Amino acid sequence: MPAATMTSKGQTVIPKPVRDFLGLHPGDEVDFIVQDHQTVLLKPASMDVRKLKGLLRRPDRKPVTLEAIDKVIRNQGGRKA
DSSP states (O other), X not given: OOOOOOOTTSOOOOOHHXXXXXXXXXXXXXXXXXXXXXXXXXXXXXXXGXXXXXXXXXXXXXXXXXXXXXXXXXXXXXXXX
């Protein structure tokens, strides 16, 4: 199991196997999630937008065209729903 040591400033290095597993790169942010006051989870704070591709795809519907989106915006006249 990878381990790390904390400095007097509260800093630590995330071990390379963990960084690789989480897909972390320099500059990435991480979230610490405390569960049941005894376990802490470490997760990437954000994900690559490319991983969202197809997430909302509905096979029974055709994609909406930009023209259709523009038409709805024009018809709404900037009104909030």
